[in-house]
Amino acid sequence: MQKTQTNVVTTLRQMILEEELAAGTRLAEIPTAEKLGVSRTPVRIAFRALEQEGLLTKLPGRGYEVRSVSVAEIIGAVEVRGVLEGLAARQAAENGLSDAHKSELQALLDLGDEILAGDELNEAELERYQQMNKRFHDIVIEAAHNPAIQAALSRNEHLPFASSSALAFDKKQMSKETKRFEFAHQQHHHVFYAMINGLGSRAEGIMREHANATLGYINNPRNTDELTVISERDRTRN
Structure with missing residues (x-):
């Protein structure tokens, strides 16, 4: 089934929770999109949403990093x-x-x-x-x-x-x-x-x-x- 925008956000959020994406992991659009089987656009939007939620940190230039959350x-x-x-x-x-x-x-x-x-x-x-x-x-x-x-x-x-x-x-x-x-x-x-x-x-x-x-x-x-x-x-x- 084609992942929707909500699916992409939920999937990445769960990967962070389960430490499949551990604190300090660097994320980029293309490899993440390929891993999830989606285009870059929903991944880009998901990264921004998860940054707003406090789960990702925007890195200088391009890319994000998974935050350490206590x-x-x-x-x-x-x-x-x-x-x-x-x-x-x-x-x-x-x-x-x-x-x-x-x-x-x-x-x-x-x-x-x-x-x-x-x-x-x-x-x-x-x-x-x-x-x-x-x-x-x-x-x-x-x-x-x-x-x-x-x-x-x-x-x-x-x-x-x-x-x-x-x-x-x-x-x-x-x-x-x-x-x-x-x-x-x-x-x-x-x-x-x-x-x-x-x-x-x-x-x-x-x-x-x-x-x-x-x-x-x-x-x-x-x-x-x-x-x-x-x-x-x-x-x-x-």
């Missing part, structure tokens, strides 16, 4: 996003959602249910889920009517994995990863219920937890500066 840096960025999006959800609930926002959020929930109806997501469905997820989060922030939240999130999104669109998953275990996305999408349903019923504190709490449910991280016991990714099933089963 567990503490990621956890801190994800927790800040949770606080900001939690505040947005609370203020959206207190303000009351507009009919337009209610309608679009419900449509996104229905779309997510449709995408997750099967036993295992494929790449095309993952891309649809990612787009749905990003728009859901964007509406929650819009509904807060608080420009300071958006400004703070924009700054925070330059840190690794601090953006709601920076999803990661294990392609080798897609059945289990699908269940993780199902869990996250149920949280979408719950925060929507809280917002439309004016339950500000509940909406805030769910949204803060939702940030942590998207990506889970632990320290590698061999090196506390190394990054290891675990799915939410491992974080919550104890």
